Amino acid sequence: MTQQHWYQNAVFYSLDVETFYDSNGDGIGDFPGLLQKLDYLAGLGINCIWLLPFYPSPNRDNGYDVMDYYSVDPSLGTLGDFTIFMEKANLLGIRVLIDLVVNHTSILHPWFRDARKHKDSPYRDYYIWSDEPKSFQRKNLMLKGEEDTMWSYDDAACQYYLHRFYKEQPDLNLGNPAVREEILKIMGFWLKLGVSGLRVDAAEIMIEDYGQDDVDPKELYSFFNDMRSYALSKKRDAILLAEVNGDPKKMSAFLDDGNRVQMIFNFYLNQHIFLSLVKGNANILAEAMNALPALQADNQFLNFLRHHDELNLKLLQDQDMNAVLDALAPEENMRIFGYGIRRRLATMFQGHIGMQKLAYSLLFSMPGVPMLRYGDEIGMGDDLSLNGRTSVRTPMQWSKQRNGGFSDADEKDLVHPVIRENSFGYETINVMQAQHDDSSLLSWVEKLVTTRKQVPEIGIGKLEVLLSKNKPLLIHAYASKNEKIYFIHNLSDQHINCNLIESGIEKGEVFDVFSDREFNNDTEQEMCINSYGYRWFRVEKNNA
Secondary structure, eight states: OOGGGGGGGOOEEEEOGGGTOOSSSSSSOOHHHHHHTHHHHHHHTOOEEEEOOOSSOOOTTTTOSOSOTTSOOTTTOOHHHHHHHHHHHHHTTOEEEEEEOOSBOOTTSHHHHHHTTOTTOTTGGGBOEESSOOOOOGGGOSSTTTOOOSEEEETTTTEEEEOSSOTTSOBBOTTSHHHHHHHHHHHHHHHHTTOOEEEETTHHHHTOOTTOSSOOHHHHHHHHHHHHHHHHHHOTTOEEEEOOOOOHHHHHHHHGGGTSOSEEEOHHHHHHHHHHHHHTOHHHHHHHHHHSOOOOTTOEEEEESOOSSOEEOTTSOHHHHHHHHHHHOOSGGGEETTTEEOOOHHHHTTTOHHHHHHHHHHHHHSSSEEEEETTGGGTOOOOTTSSGGGGGOOOOOOOSSGGGGSOSSOGGGSSSOOOOSSTTSTTTSOHHHHHTOTTSHHHHHHHHHHHHHTOTHHHHSEEEEEOOSSTTEEEEEEEETTEEEEEEEEOSSSOEEEETTTTTOOOSEEEEEEESSOOOTTTOSEEEEOTTOEEEEEEEOOOO
């Protein structure tokens, strides 16, 4: 694996600077605070941090409403703080990806403020306007229950503008070459400051021509080819990671046989993992794994369980979506937008450590590379009393000290309230306590991360999904030279006996890699997989 393909066997970690660690006591996390916690992430074994937007923003949408693409929000620090953070990350061998949020801007961005003044503004065509709101299907609303239209009237412009998200986030006109040129400049600026790539927000929406009469969708797709070429011209190992909540066909379009983005979020696999877990049926996940698009040498999937938004279930059939909602979000206030769940993994599983470990063992064994979300390594919960997606964006819980060790500020000044009550409160769930407990989820995750980095076949090997007569058992493998590494996962709450040979596992000497219990490799051809159990093992062929 070349340095240029560093992402093929990495472990990613997602965090929001404002909720990670506050260094100056104002209640808001910042870059100096993140700098202090980099050693923790290095100790966890993280290769790459994905930073949520940190640009100047009125924060209508958690920073995804950008006012200035070339700076840092003053509440989070300065560009100088960012460069110091980058220097230490490089010393620790941690790559950094940042969000490229260019489907839309904030309504307060200078481009939009100038565009609305008069039709002759050079920025007027940076956005999409209409004298009358155009028709749309309600199923295409991104934020059902919070926004009921895609078009809002601007009194100064005397026209309607398109916004697929909040009305404070007008969509950019990607059909305008000047806008595409601006996007390349933004990319070049941050690549020059040392980031290893850009996570392209709302990538699937960027290629839609809705609201535009003279734009060829092929031209919008081809812009991703241009973005890739430009990024590599500025930094030879830079990558683009596309946020695409689509089926395998749509994923293939963004990969374009290795000519567009290098990495793509695997929403398809994510949603089928949860469906399989809810139904206790590994065949569902096996079929999804086999349906994934073939990858070229420099492409890769980014697999995840949860991130900063809702658990999105849009790709599932209605009946299956409802099954997941009923099981993991039985109460209405646990749901959002009609298709999502606003809970963290630990609370969806009601704090069941065995189910969390099974889910992460699955995640780390899926074709591609895994991503952890801040706090999930210690089993953080959520706060459903908070509005919308803020429920899963509470501050990191570092210790049982005031505000979970996140900040010395008064409670009223915190960027979001910390979780104080119930079994997920910071006095019970925190990093410091977990680090002193060898049986904690954090200790287990550290071992999982270390193990995963020693099994590069998962990221680059040829996948083989084996059929099992036991519906709850998922058995898959990756080949390498004269051996294979196998994975067995039990998606049920019952113990299940599994015969290795009958399951299609090749004969040979068995070497355990990672499992929920010890196995007797010398005598066991038939093993008992515990409820929510898992086993990773290599089989070396006998050449005699």
